[in-house]
Amino acid sequence: MINGVTQLEILDFSHNRISNDGAIALAKLISWHKSLQELKLCNNYIGSLGIEGISFALARSPALAHLDLRLNSYVGDEGGIFLCSALSQNTKLKSLFLAACGLGSKAGKFVGEMFKVNSTLLEMDLSNNDLTEESGELLNQGLIKNFKLQKLDLRMTNVSQAWEFAINEQLARNIANSTRNNINSNSQPNMKTIEES
Structure with missing residues (x-):
């Protein structure tokens, strides 16, 4: 059906116990x-x-x-x-x-690596996963090369406050860059209007 x-733009199958079989069907x-x-x-x-x-x-x-x-x-x-x-x-x-999805330090490492190459993700929720402090360092390293992500939820992940602070600095940089780019693109003169005047 x-x-x-x-x-179809939005589909919500939350709390339906679809399990792996349902997820595979939706993947198609x-x-x-x-x-x-x-x-x-x-x-x-x-x-x-x-x-x-x-x-x-x-x-x-x-x-x-x-x-x-x-x-x-x-x-x-x-x-x-x-x-x-x-x-x-x-x-x-x-x-x-991905809050409360049973992710650990192995997944944390791969998230950090993914941040280095992904250029579209703006927001990610990793809260309530046991990522560990080592993951905090790897996430931060990934974000040094990521200029797009603006929000990363790390509540209750065992990432230290020091790494959370460093990560938030990277996110603030990305937000500032995005705002600056939006202002610059909005302030560009409309060439058609200039030619007509």
Whole structure:
């Protein structure tokens, strides 16, 4: 039924226990649907197998800009690594929510590496995952080369306050650059108007 809906922009399957099989079925939709911009899959017992399917589709998605996977505690490091691999290729996704998804330091390392190459993600929620202090350092290293991300939620991740402060400095730089770019683009004279006058 969903396959025939061409104008679908938001799909919310949260709290439906779709598990891996449902996630894999939805992955097919993500990979081809040209208008689907937001997908919410909170609290669905999705594990790394389902995330692998979603990640494969995400790397090819023509439109998806917002993905919410919060409260899927079986995602784990393996699922986090799949998502990071997809985000290293994806050029559409602007926000990804992974709060309480069972991510650990391995996933934290890959998130840091993904930050170095991803140029579209604006917001990411990693709260309530056991990333550890080492992950804080790796996330910060990734953000040194990332000029796009503006919001990163690290509450209850065991990332130290010192690393959170350093990360927030990188995010503030990105916000300032974005604001400056917007001001510059808005202040450029309209060439058509100049030619007409």
